Amino acid sequence: MLFAPYFIDKKYETVILPIFGLPTPFHISTIKNVSTSIEADYTYLRINFHHPGALVGAKDTASFxxxxxxxxxxxxxRASNVRRHGExxxxxxxxxxxxxxxKEVLKRFRSREAEEKExxxxxxxxxxVVDHAKGSFRLKDLYIRPNVASKRITGICYYICMTVCMYPFMRLSIFPNS
Structure with missing residues (x-):
């Protein structure tokens, strides 16, 4: 049976890592970054944490x-890259x-934090508040390019919508007389 040295709880955004054989939980916000490297017959997983005394960027406000x-x-x-007999x-x-x-949980957490700040x-x-007394809304001085006819025709929104549906390659111009 393979021993997985980690457990990641996506729901609570927690990584449980063994320290001297004891499972220790870390919230994903305490992890600064994660990297992996392959050297010879071994793969290394390196997890860096936020800690006091680290250089903090202008946008990061780490308070402990x-x-x-x-x-x-x-x-x-560290784990071996060599498969032994029976594994x-x-x-x-x-x-x-x-x-x-x-990495996936970190990305989701950071995007959610940025969205909450926003x-x-x-x-x-x-x-x-829409004033229904004025009637329907119309766009005035709106022209269609390229011209379907030889002359410019000032149209209303219904005409434009129908023309665009019939000719989807057309580009609308809202600049009068251009």
């Missing part, structure tokens, strides 16, 4: 509740799967 606590800076796991697959496939899944900057707007 207790900077004097002990933090893990990086962890490296179903190469042991390094576990590390390659871990690398792929951690939403925090949005301003609430009032609902659009």
């Amino acid at each position: 509740q207790s900077p004097e606590s002990t933090y893990v800076k990086e962890m490296t796991y 179903v697959s190469i042991p390094s496939t576990n590390l390659n799967n871990a690398y792929r899944i951690i 939403r925090a900057n949005l301003v609430e707007q009032d609902d659009l």
Whole structure:
């Protein structure tokens, strides 16, 4: 049976890694980056963590509740690339799967965090009030290019929609007399 040195919980965005044989959970936000490398007969999975004292970029604001606590800076796991007799697959496939899944969860987490920051900057707007007393909306001074006829015809929205449906290659121009 293959020993997988990791477990990744996608739902709670947690990576459980063994430290001295004990499963230790790490939230995906504590992971800075993940890399894999192949040297000779071994594959290495290197996981770098955020820690106090690291150079922080202008856009990163890392704050730690207790900077004097002990933090893990990086962890490296090694697996063989050689398949031994009786093994179903190469042991390094576990590390390659871990690398792929951690990268996927990191990407999803970072995109969600960026989206939440973007939403925090949005301003609430009032609902659009449509005045039904004025009738239907029309686009004036709107011309179609290339000209279907020899002269320009000022049209209404219905005419334009029907023409565009009939001639989808046409380009609309909203600049009058151009």
